[in-house]
Amino acid sequence: MIQKINSSMFIGHGPIKVLYPGSAVSNTDTGIGSIGRIDHPEINSNTVIKMHPHINDEILSYFRTGEAEHSDSEGFVKIIGRKTLMLMKAGRSFFHEEKIMGQQETMEGLQIFIRPQKKDLDPEVVFLELDSLHSENSWRLIGSPNPETKFQFSSQTWIYDMKLLSGSTSEVLEFPKKNLTALLYVFQGSVQVNDIIALNKKECIVFKDEPVLIKASEDAELVLFFTDEQAEIYKDGMYSGNQI
Template sequence: MLQVISNQQKIVKKNGGFGIEILFPGKGTGSEDSGIGTIGRIDQATVTPGTLVPMHPHKDDEILTYIRSGVVEHKDTEGNIEIITNKRLMMMNAGAQFQHEELVLQEGGVLSALQIFIRPEIGGLIPKVQFYDFPEAISRNEWREVAGKDDPFPLQIRSNTWIYDIRLEQGKQQSLPVLPLKDATCLVYLFDGLLAVNENINIQKGESLVVEDETILLKAVEDCNIVLFVTDRNARVFKEGMYSGNINRTK
């Protein structure tokens, strides 16, 4: 199965210098679950320098801050005060109780980033925060492990989820990496650029493609920054996280 999730299926919000495009990937496929397996929500953010996102809570979300440009000062209730950039990424394993704030610094210019909300395996886990310094901001034409359930992924996610990225240069082709499990569901998210899939599907900036039981070939029509999400739909997952949870659930 191949299914494109278009930009028209996103929710757009803007407040002052803070703008986000919100993707609930399950809603994009018409599912009763707003997420897909462990993939709860993906926010593509554009934030002007000097903007402060004040201290606010998270609960039962595994949150990857994936920066492509800009510099952010991060503070949280675990006592961390850290600078994060496109080479120094952050995973907030929010667990039972967690708060943080983010200040976009003038020195880095406009922030362009993804805030990725992954579902944990169970609720009420102990909160923690991870930082990792990558040698380079991008991985040219080769898939790179970013975050996942186990080694060799440098940032750890507490559920059956694996995240890769690649900078695919114009004219270059690449298939998906060797996946960590059989019967995986993949979400190919195009951060920017123009991407051809199997020579008959075009994906634009901000759009994504759900892949199940298919072999695909990606070709960069323009330089592309791509984020790949891999999830196990059959794994145990907690769907009541503050942001990652199923927004369609009934109580």
């Protein structure tokens, strides 16, 4: 099974476009397993996203251009963006604010809302300093449920990224465990999947038990998700939860 999700599935008229990936494949859940929601912001510099709450969400801030000053109710103040990623585990309650910095560069990236395994876990903020902005032609692990991963999700969730250079090909990784569902998201550029499916920016495919070969039509930045739809998750998070 391979199902394409077009960019038309995004909602929102402002600088933040919102995708509920389950809406394209289900009538009962706006998420797919632990993948609750994917935001693709393109925010102008010198913008302030004022202090606001999250409850029972695990939010990965994955910004590729621009920088922001992050501050939160746990007392952290830090510049995030580019090689500095952030995972906010909201748990019972969590507040944060972002001040987009710079004079010209738009801050673009993803905010990925992962469903926690259980309700009301302790809040936590974790930062990850990448060795390089991109991992060219090789999948890089960003987060997983495993304790040796700095970004550790409470649910059965894995996230990888890669920059696939123009003309290059790559297979999707061997799934981390059996019976997982995968989602391949194109953050930038365009690719061909199995020579039959064209994916452009803000498009993705959902698949399971299928061989997937990707060829870059141009330089493409890709994000790959795996989730166990049968594992325990909490579906009533403030943003990650089921919206139906």
